[in-house]
Amino acid sequence: EPEVTQTPSHQVTQMGQEVILRCVPISNHLYFYWYRQILGQKVEFLVSFYNNEISEKSEIFDDQFSVERPDGSNFTLKIRSTKLEDSAMYFCASKEGLAGIQETQYFGPGTRLLVL
Amino acid sequence: ELKVEQNPLFLSMQEGKNYTIYCNYSTTSDRLYWYRQDPGKSLESLFVLLSNGAVKQEGRLMASLDTKARLSTLHITAAVHDLSATYFCAVVPSGTYKYIFGTGTRLKVLA
Numbered sequence: 480e481p482e483v484t485q486t487p488s489h490q491v492t493q494m495g496q497e498v499i500l501r502c503v504p505i506s507n508h509l510y511f512y513w514y515r516q517i518l519g520q521k522v523e524f525l526v527s528f529y530n531n532e533i534s535e536k537s538e539i540f541d542d543q544f545s546v547e548r549p550d551g552s553n554f555t556l557k558i559r560s561t562k563l564e565d566s567a568m569y570f571c572a573s574k575e576g577l578a579g580i581q582e583t584q585y586f587g588p589g590t591r592l593l594v595l
Numbered sequence: 596e597l598k599v600e601q602n603p604l605f606l607s608m609q610e611g612k613n614y615t616i617y618c619n620y621s622t623t624s625d626r627l628y629w630y631r632q633d634p635g636k637s638l639e640s641l642f643v644l645l646s647n648g649a650v651k652q653e654g655r656l657m658a659s660l661d662t663k664a665r666l667s668t669l670h671i672t673a674a675v676h677d678l679s680a681t682y683f684c685a686v687v688p689s690g691t692y693k694y695i696f697g698t699g700t701r702l703k704v705l706a
Contacts, residue, residue: 512694522630522638522683522696535692570637582645584628586638 481505483587485571491593492561500556500590502571510574511554512584513546515539515567522570528554561594568592597622599686601697609705611673616700618667618684626687627660627667628694631680638683642669674704 484503492498504511513525526546527535533546545557554573558565568589575581598621608614618627629641642651644660644667651658655678657670667684684697 510692514694521698522685524694524696527692527694529692537693572638579645580643582626582628582643583640584638585640588637 483573483585485587485590489591494594495560498558500569502554502587503552504554504573508573508575512572513556514570517567563594566594599695599697601700605701607703608674614671616669618697620665620686622688624686624688625662628685629658629669630683633680676704676706679704
């Protein structure tokens, strides 16, 4: 069964360093998302991406964040200068379309980011 | 301020019992989603509700959407231990592509 994959599973970094989180969405999916979840808290939307551009971003997604789909398969989230409060689990998700069963989002296993 | 509120936040119930989780939201939307998250794991999509009056059922779970009341319910019938997890609803406000998640309901089913 197709699945969304994410690498790395864990990332430890120093405050101020850049990190890149990688995701491979399901191959025929067209809509891509990044979320984060601070331990024990609710899931927070970061950004949605369609047709090679950002379609929506949250207030969290400031100039320190960027997303890219550098080739036909990868979808990356870059944090330019990490802060302590960026420590969280980051989930990538994808979906096929905007109608019926295509609306089902599939989530990757997540990357746990720890900023020291 | 846009709010998506779930209640209860915590639910401990006996196996075999029925219960309902509520998801209230404060914006116009006709897209509501339910997810399940096991401890330390990712999210799994349960239901996609795309219109007023939509009702979906899978096993012991049934979800419904009332867009006029801005309310969705997740009903659990004859709970079993395997349903123990955290359940999230999420709303996409009309005219946006932004998923706003509820606070989550942590369900524990006692054998």
